[in-house]
Structures are given as C-alpha cells and as structure tokens.
Amino acid sequence: MSLRSLALLSLCAVLTACSKINQENYSKLKAGMSKAEVEQLIGTPTECAGAFGMSSCTWGDEKSFISVQYAADKVLMYSGQGLK
Template sequence: MFRRLGLIVALLFICSGCSKVTADNYNKIKVGMALEEVETIIGAPDECSEVIGTKQCMWGDNKRNIKITFVADVATLTLQNGLK
C-alpha cells in the first residue's frame, strides 16, 4: 500500500513539471490559429467562458497562464502571465 502511494506521489510530482504552459509554447501560438491548432500545442484549456460569439480560454492558473480570445474558434488575442 505504501509503495503504491509513493509511486502515485512520484508520478504526480514528475507530471507537475510537464506543463505545456511555457514561454516557448506561447511563442508558437499566433493570431489566426484555430482552437484545434492551439490545443495541439498546449493541450485542452483549463477553463473557457463564452459571451456573444466570443470564447475566452485560459491554460494554467491565476499566477502562470496563457489566455486566448477566440472568435468563431479562431485566435484573435493572446496574452500570457508569469511565463519564463
């Protein structure tokens, strides 16, 4: 039981460093990209909200993130916070 718990903790620790929310990946994202293209680079968003045909999605958390605004599933604005 303790071995399994240790293995799970080790895997979670290793995967926490595997985030695709990086400055390098942010620099690959361009205005005009489709949502699917962005997801290929940084994965599925952690949260999205929609208002009158505009979708705003965020990858990461409040301290370190990538935020992208989509209109008709096409990136129109990209922002980043806390990326190195």
C-alpha cells in the same frame, strides 16, 4: 523520507516539468490559429466562457497561465503570465 513520499515528490516534479503551459509553447501561438490548433499545442483549457461568436479560454492557474481570446474559433489575441 519514506519511499512513498519520494515517489510522490518525483511525480509532482515530472508533471510540473512536462507542463504545456510554458514560454516555448506560448511563443508558438499566432493570431488566426484555430481553436483546435491551440488545444493541440497546449491541451484542454482549464476554463472557457463566451457568447455571440466570441470566447476566452485560460490554461493554468492564477500564478502561471495562458489566456486566449477567440472570434469565430480563431485566435484574436492572447496573453500569458508567469511562464518559464
């Protein structure tokens, strides 16, 4: 294995280990938190959509994700899948 391949593999492992999309951060989510508090905890969402004061944001991918639903920028409910 070349040095370049080893460095790339190491970087990928570090980035995966440092993901904020994990069970520890998921357990810190609470109903009523502001959108800013959630983003401070788990970062910028992968995608968001909404209308009429309601929105839904998702962090992660189809295998491992956290989804948060907001009403007036306050957490209404949340769910997660594949978290470690």
